[in-house]
Amino acid sequence: MTNREAGEELIRMARELFGRDVQGAWQAESYNLTIRRAQETVELALKGALRILGTDYPKVHDVGSLFAEQAQRKIPGVDKAMLGQMAGVSRRLTAARTPAFYLERRYGEVEARQAVTDARFVLEAVERMTRTEGERQKDTPIDHRPG
Numbered sequence: 001m002t003n004r005e006a007g008e009e010l011i012r013m014a015r016e017l018f019g020r021d022v023q024g025a026w027q028a029e030s031y032n033l034t035i036r037r038a039q040e041t042v043e044l045a046l047k048g049a050l051r052i053l054g055t056d057y058p059k060v061h062d063v064g065s066l067f068a069e070q071a072q073r074k075i076p077g078v079d080k081a082m083l084g085q086m087a088g089v090s091r092r093l094t095a096a097r098t099p100a101f102y103l104e105r106r107y108g109e110v111e112a113r114q115a116v117t118d119a120r121f122v123l124e125a126v127e128r129m130t131r132t133e134g135e136r137q138k139d140t141p142i143d144h145r146p147g
Helices: 003-027 031-052 064-074 080-101 109-130 133-138
Strands: none
Touching (some): 003 031, 003 109, 031 064, 031 109
């Protein structure tokens, strides 16, 4: 499997995770699980993009800064402010991952809604940055309703 194929598979998995698990947890008002699954979506999407860029990633949850650095180097004309936002989302959701999963903190509707919005933002940005023009035309849009 090529780096592109492996990366695309990770991004496809992130899209499925978002559609099935993030949206499902949100609809069930399981806000801690929404946070956890949103973080996993972001992690998979960024790791998929790193693979497409030919970059090995560490086995850690937050690869946002690494992605931002590599994207600046390897994607001509990439929006640096957007990369900063993506890295910030990754950092924030990674920090919330463990407390959400182990119920060390109870997250509410507002925080979960933001996690859904943030995960959607990163996933869509990664898809735009890594797709060829032909692939972009075949993409199905993500459902933008929160639940």
